[in-house]
Amino acid sequence: MTEEPESTVEVAELVRAAAGGSTAAWNELVDRFSPLVWNICMRYKLSAADASDVSQNVWLRLTERLDTIREPAALAGWLATTARRECMRTFRGHHGEVPTAFDVDVPDSAERTDPDRELLALERREAVLAALGELPERGRTLLLMLAGDPPRSYREISDALDIPIGSIGPTRARYLERLRRSPALAGFGADTGYATANGGEQR
Amino acid sequence: MTSDWLSDDDLLLAEIGAAAAATGPVPDAVITAAKAVFELRSLDEELAMLTYDSVADAELAGAVRSERLAVRSLVFGLGDVSLDVDVLADSLVGQLHPPLPGTIVLESPTRPPLRAEIDELGMFSLPMVAPGDVRFRVEPRESGDASAFVTQWTRI
Numbered sequence: 001m002t003e004e005p006e007s008t009v010e011v012a013e014l015v016r017a018a019a020g021g022s023t024a025a026w027n028e029l030v031d032r033f034s035p036l037v038w039n040i041c042m043r044y045k046l047s048a049a050d051a052s053d054v055s056q057n058v059w060l061r062l063t064e065r066l067d068t069i070r071e072p073a074a075l076a077g078w079l080a081t082t083a084r085r086e087c088m089r090t091f092r093g094h095h096g097e098v099p100t101a102f103d104v105d106v107p108d109s110a111e112r113t114d115p116d117r118e119l120l121a122l123e124r125r126e127a128v129l130a131a132l133g134e135l136p137e138r139g140r141t142l143l144l145m146l147a148g149d150p151p152r153s154y155r156e157i158s159d160a161l162d163i164p165i166g167s168i169g170p171t172r173a174r175y176l177e178r179l180r181r182s183p184a185l186a187g188f189g190a191d192t193g194y195a196t197a198n199g200g201e202q203r
Numbered sequence: 204m205t206s207d208w209l210s211d212d213d214l215l216l217a218e219i220g221a222a223a224a225a226t227g228p229v230p231d232a233v234i235t236a237a238k239a240v241f242e243l244r245s246l247d248e249e250l251a252m253l254t255y256d257s258v259a260d261a262e263l264a265g266a267v268r269s270e271r272l273a274v275r276s277l278v279f280g281l282g283d284v285s286l287d288v289d290v291l292a293d294s295l296v297g298q299l300h301p302p303l304p305g306t307i308v309l310e311s312p313t314r315p316p317l318r319a320e321i322d323e324l325g326m327f328s329l330p331m332v333a334p335g336d337v338r339f340r341v342e343p344r345e346s347g348d349a350s351a352f353v354t355q356w357t358r359i
Contacts, residue, residue: 059240147220
């Protein structure tokens with residue numbers, strides 16, 4: 001069986017390369033983590049224009065921070081914290097008040113009835129998106145195709161990623177395992193992990 | 204303790220699906236804009252950090268609606284130098300401490316830069332621009348590059 005070639009470039013290397021002036025590395029960081037930033041923008045009741053502005057602001061400010069971010073968990077945490085703060089400021093500018101957790105959107109109505117569950121679901125989704133950013137493009141694409149509603153067939157995935165149908169199962173398992181080991185998800189459910197580390201992040 | 208959703212392959216995939224569905228596709232224009240800002244990074248320039256923002260600090264203090272300030276005040280600091288900017292309805296007025304006559308440049312990712320004079324007292328006034336990201340570049344007349352600096356990007 002052929003082991004598929006894959007990029008093993010880590011987020012920390014991308015950050016270093018971008019700090020050194022690599023446009024390609026910067027673009028890959030955007031591809032990996034723009035869903036995380038956008039997810040946070042979508043949770044606040046911002047117009048599409050405001051959400052776009054917040055996103056641009058977050059990435060602009062990252063250009064000033066590249067030298068100071070040393071590990072992947074720190075990058076995702078910094079992006080999330082900065083996006084959240086800017087969303088809150090925008091929300092406050094429009095409404096004159098600080099949003100509460102219940103002003104954010106959750107599409108799943110079943111979770112609305114329970115505020116604790118709702119918050120946990122939001123935190124989980126944010127952490128999952130942060131963790132996905134640590135996977136190479138192939139891994140992200142594979143998992144997102146499998147996680148689609150409805151999921152894409154193995155045939156479609158095989159064609160799209162150019163891998164044999166027989167190796168999709170093992171590859172799926174391998175990327176899910178990598179996802180679990182990511183700093184964003186490590187220890188999730190215990191007292192440590194993304195949510196806690198994230199809360200302590202300062203600008 | 205590890206949660207079931209994390210240890211079970213199918214549940215973890217379901218979480219990925221839920222996260223992707225809640226986010227939706229990131230618009231192409233948003234990704235393009237995020238990639239484009241890399242060209243705007245400041246290289247080898249002194250960066251003045253935002254040290255005070257009346258809006259953010261009011262949030263931290265738990266200010267309520269009635270306490271909102273009509274004027275947003277920003278302060279950028281770099282060593283002993285500070286740049287105060289008040290965001291008014293029709294203009295951006297500010298002062299450089301210590302005063303150093305020269306030029307202040309208002310930069311934005313999408314618009315041409317605007318320039319104004321910094322007077323003997325360090326005061327300047329720029330026209331208000333459409334809301335968005337801006338940064339201020341200070342170019343003193345006399346001392347050249349040594350005391351030039353640029354501020355952090357800030358959304359006004």
